[in-house]
Amino acid sequence: MTAPSTAISSGCAANSARSTPNSTRSRPCTVPDTAIPTIERDRDLALRWSGRVSLTRRILAVNIFALAMLAGGFFYLDSYRSRIVDSRVEQALREARLIAGALSAIPEPQRPALALALARDASVQVRLFDRRGIGFADTRTMGLRNVMLVDPDKDGPGPAAGRFLDAVIDTVVGAPRPPLYREAPRGGGWPDVATARARRVATATVWRAPDRTPVITAAAPLADGDIVMTAINARDITATVRIERFRLSLVLLVVTIVSIYLSLFLARTIVGPLRRLARAAVRVRLGRAREVVVPRLPDRRDEIGSLARAISDMSQALRARIDATEAFAADVTHELKNPLASLRSAVDSLANVRDPALQEQLLAVIRDDIHRLDRLISDISEASRLDAQLSRAKFEPIDLVAMIDALLAAYAMRGIERGVRLKFDSPPDPPLCVAGEGARLERVFENLIDNAISFSPDGGLVTLSAQRGALDAVVRVEDEGPGVPAAAREAVFRRFHSDRPEGETFGQHSGLGLAIARTIVEGHQGKIAVESRDDRMSGARFVVTLPLNETP
Numbered sequence: 249m250t251a252p253s254t255a256i257s258s259g260c261a262a263n264s265a266r267s268t269p270n271s272t273r274s275r276p277c278t279v280p281d282t283a284i285p286t287i288e289r290d291r292d293l294a295l296r297w298s299g300r301v302s303l304t305r306r307i308l309a310v311n312i313f314a315l316a317m318l319a320g321g322f323f324y325l326d327s328y329r330s331r332i333v334d335s336r337v338e339q340a341l342r343e344a345r346l347i348a349g350a351l352s353a354i355p356e357p358q359r360p361a362l363a364l365a366l367a368r369d370a371s372v373q374v375r376l377f378d379r380r381g382i383g384f385a386d387t388r389t390m391g392l393r394n395v396m397l398v399d400p401d402k403d404g405p406g407p408a409a410g411r412f413l414d415a416v417i418d419t420v421v422g423a424p425r426p427p428l429y430r431e432a433p434r435g436g437g438w439p440d441v442a443t444a445r446a447r448r449v450a451t452a453t454v455w456r457a458p459d460r461t462p463v464i465t466a467a468a469p470l471a472d473g474d475i476v477m478t479a480i481n482a483r484d485i486t487a488t489v490r491i492e493r494f495r496l497s498l499v500l501l502v503v504t505i506v507s508i509y510l511s512l513f514l515a516r517t518i519v520g521p522l523r524r525l526a527r528a529a530v531r532v533r534l535g536r537a538r539e540v541v542v543p544r545l546p547d548r549r550d551e552i553g554s555l556a557r558a559i560s561d562m563s564q565a566l567r568a569r570i571d572a573t574e575a576f577a578a579d580v581t582h583e584l585k586n587p588l589a590s591l592r593s594a595v596d597s598l599a600n601v602r603d604p605a606l607q608e609q610l611l612a613v614i615r616d617d618i619h620r621l622d623r624l625i626s627d628i629s630e631a632s633r634l635d636a637q638l639s640r641a642k643f644e645p646i647d648l649v650a651m652i653d654a655l656l657a658a659y660a661m662r663g664i665e666r667g668v669r670l671k672f673d674s675p676p677d678p679p680l681c682v683a684g685e686g687a688r689l690e691r692v693f694e695n696l697i698d699n700a701i702s703f704s705p706d707g708g709l710v711t712l713s714a715q716r717g718a719l720d721a722v723v724r725v726e727d728e729g730p731g732v733p734a735a736a737r738e739a740v741f742r743r744f745h746s747d748r749p750e751g752e753t754f755g756q757h758s759g760l761g762l763a764i765a766r767t768i769v770e771g772h773q774g775k776i777a778v779e780s781r782d783d784r785m786s787g788a789r790f791v792v793t794l795p796l797n798e799t800p
Contacts, residue, residue, distance in 0.1 A: 333462055343370055688772075775792075
């Protein structure tokens with residue numbers, strides 16, 4: 249019945265129009281067509297790579313990547329070493345100037361003795377050169393061996409590993425490689441001495457000892473033109489850097505172990521439940537839904553627990569749907585067998601009957617069975633498609649008052665059998681708007697009205713009323729029939745349940761009307777129930793509750 253549908257949403261549409269602001273719609277943000285393939289290609293590539301790697305490995309990779317950034321501290325130590333070397337070069341220059349000043353104050357023959365004393369105090373090697381750059385004094389040949397180079401071939405495995413690591417880090421960071429420290433013949437050929445003689449300024453050079461420790465030489469001119477040069481093997485710089493590197497290695501090792509254990513723990517708490525859920529989903533897919541118990545993980549209060557409970561509820565709903573489908577198929581088979589058996593019996597008897605009166609009776613039975621089959625097939629078809637159609641339906645504001653008024657007007661035009669009257673108590677403040685599909689909601693109230701009329705006595709009254717609740721619209725349909733026993737108030741909504749009044753011809757109803765009404769109401773997030781009238785009168789009251797859809 250679709251005639252009243254044009255007036256159903258008129259009042260609600262007006263309210264919706266008032267609540268819609270007359271403003272220009274914002275333009276959607278657009279992406280250039282040329283950029284769409286690139287974006288999709290990058291997204292597909294990322295999805296393919298992420299799908300090939302397990303979640304555990306991805307968690308480990310992310311955490312290890314963060315640790316790799318922490319390992320960059322090894323390269324920071326190279327700049328730390330450079331700053332220490334620079335400070336020691338400045339210190340060597342100062343010491344060279346001080347020694348040059350002290351030696352300039354005494355005659356040249358006394359300078360080797362003073363140089364020896366100063367070298368012993370400063371822990372450096374001191375060389376003296378004349379104006380021509382030829383050495384004439386060396387604290388090492390004078391017996392002071394406070395600067396001794398180490399032969400790397402005689403070191404143990406520990407220093408060798410340190411030198412190897414130094415070489416690797418220097419290669420990675422591209423650190424400049426100082427020249428190898430070698431003794432010049434007769435003390436000549438030192439670049440610091442040549443620079444000090446030529447420019448009369450103090451200068452210093454950093455060298456590399458055979459064991460990769462720095463050697464710092466510094467030369468300064470004396471007042472009379474002689475040159476003093478100091479040398480020191482700064483092993484403490486390399487030792488300090490290696491100690492810091494060792495400490496950082498220990499920290500990195502501990503953090504790596506802890507990070508790996510935490511990553512595995514995190515992966516276990518995530519991957520383990522996901523694998524259990526995946527196995528359960530596979531079993532459901534393989535057709536073992538009734539045997540599957542999907543873990544609900546009640547102790548998990550996070551997203552994994554929510555996912556587990558959602559999948560468990562989904563499997564239970566699927567199991568209920570499968571059971572309902574099987575029960576529906578069995579009920580359909582049973583309901584179709586009865587008219588088919590009657591139709592077969594009448595057809596078989598018709599061939600053997602010669603009496604025209606009996607033939608007419610058999611033909612009437614055949615027509616009734618065909619009409620019953622047609623009604624059954626139509627109702628079964630609608631009931632089987634109802635859930636899918638409701639899931640795809642687009643709801644719109646519906647005025648229940650206008651809908652019921654239009655339905656009652658249509659009943660009045662057609663006429664009601666047995667003199668049954670219809671009455672509607674409309675609310676004082678229409679419209680009463682809900683969100684729904686007009687044709688489906690019309691079917692609900694048409695089924696309820698037809699049911700009430702069929703159970704009403706001759707000349708009885710069917711009363712409809714609509715009220716506005718806090719959040720819901722409530723519609724009641726009352727009749728003056730025998731009512732519904734308390735034990736059968738849930739059974740009347742089952743498919744193919746039929747409890748017809750006395751005197752009604754068998755086969756007039758399919759038993760699907762109230763079941764269809766409940767499916768439609770629940771598809772609109774509402775409720776339908778039956779109860780007894782509370783005014784000491786016999787009869788049943790069907791109550792339909794639907795959520796309101798009104799804009800303030």
